[in-house]
Amino acid sequence: MGEPFSPSSQYIGRFAPSPTGPLHFGSLITAVASYCEAKSQHGQWLVRIEDTDIPRIYPNSECHILDCLDAFEFEIDGDILFQKDRLDIYHQVIHTLQQQGLVYACQCTRKMLGSNAIYAGHCRHLNLGFANQAIRLKVEDQLICFHDQLQGLQCSNLQHDLGDFVLLRRDGIINYQLAVVVDDYLQGITHVVRGADLLDNTQRQIWLGQCLKYPQLNYMHLPLAMNEHGQKLSKQNMAEALDVKQAPQLLAHALSALGQPSIELNSPHLMLKQAVAAWDFKAIPQQLTLDAIYR
Structure with missing residues (x-):
């Protein structure tokens, strides 16, 4: 399954975009915040x-991401780590969970x-074969809470709010x-800084x-940049791709x-x-959406 990077008390953060479209201003806010928070902690x-x-x-969104990081x-x-090169690792983890009776096959x-x-x-109790089925993780009737660095205390009972959830489609x-x-x-x-649209994934x-007996991380969920229609900037909402020629101006706007x-x-x-x-980080607006709208 592989070994963790290194046991360390040092702050280690990350920026983890998905190449389902080009980076937009909301992505830049996440990149800048995660970067500054990590580097300010040395x-x-x-x-x-x-x-x-x-x-x-x-198509080409991966190249755009890398070009933006350079610009x-x-x-x-x-x-830079690419998850598509690590599929065997994820399947090994599912096998480990299967051996422990923590997952099951789902035909729904x-x-x-x-x-x-x-x-x-x-x-859950059908004991289906794993081949060509979705694989779900069992959850229990218990409250899972964490304190978000910006959004405060967050709690959820996964059994009541979600049910067993899919790990492999x-x-x-x-x-x-x-x-x-x-x-x-x-x-x-050690620390995850990302958009508030991922807040309900955290539990x-x-x-x-x-x-998996992993250590729990620290979380900071940032308020989301919105478009003129009150929608979060996203690839699904056709958010404008970052123009690398305007990098200084965009960087200044993100910090603002x-x-x-x-x-x-x-x-x-x-x-x-x-x-x-x-x-x-205490100056970041403690809300789920940003008043500053980027058009």
């Missing part, structure tokens, strides 16, 4: 491309489940929840980490949206150094 900042959902990979002159610690389709938001465990695609937990552990990640990831002190336009490298030196 920690490491890793980059991971979360590309397990192969059918949803958008904004982020200092990346270590090699979306049509069978209908609009039910909570999985009622239809297949029926079409063979590794689910995000599994890949992110495994890679955060193996890369030695699932904590539960899976507990099942994060409530940070204004800095003079310069090369992105020098701007980021200034931003790290002045970084104060």
Whole structure:
């Protein structure tokens, strides 16, 4: 299954975009916040491309991500990790969970489940073979809580709110929840800074980490940048791709949206150094969406 990056008390953060479309301003806010938080703690900042959902990979988006990282002159610690190269590791983890009786095969389709938001465990006791089936992780009737650095105390009872959830899809695609937990552990990640749209994923990831006996991480979920229609900036909402030719201006705008002190336009490298030196996460708006709208 592999070994974690290294047991260390050092801050290790990461930026983990998915190549399902080009990076947009919301992505930049996450990159800048995760970078400045890690570097201000004299920690490491890793980059991971979360590309397990192969059918949803958008042509050339991976190249755009890498071009943006270069154009904004982020200092990346270590090699960039690509999840599509690590599928065997995820399958090994599923095998380990299977041996422990923590997962089961599920034959339910979306049509069978209908609009039910909570999985009622239809297949939990059927002992189906794992081949060509979805694989679900068992959850228990207990409250899972964590304290988010920005959003405060967050609690959920997965059995009541979600039910057993999928780690491997029926079409063979590794689910995000599994890949992110495994890679955060193996890369030695200690702190996760990401958008608030992923806030409700966190209890699932904590539960899976507990099942695998991984250490619990620290979380900071950032408020989301919105478009003029009140929708979060996203690839699904056709958010405008970052223009690398405007890197200094976009960087300044991202820092402003994060409530940070204004800095003079310069090369992105020098701007980021200034931003790290002045970084104060307590200045980030403690809300789920940003008042500053990028058009």
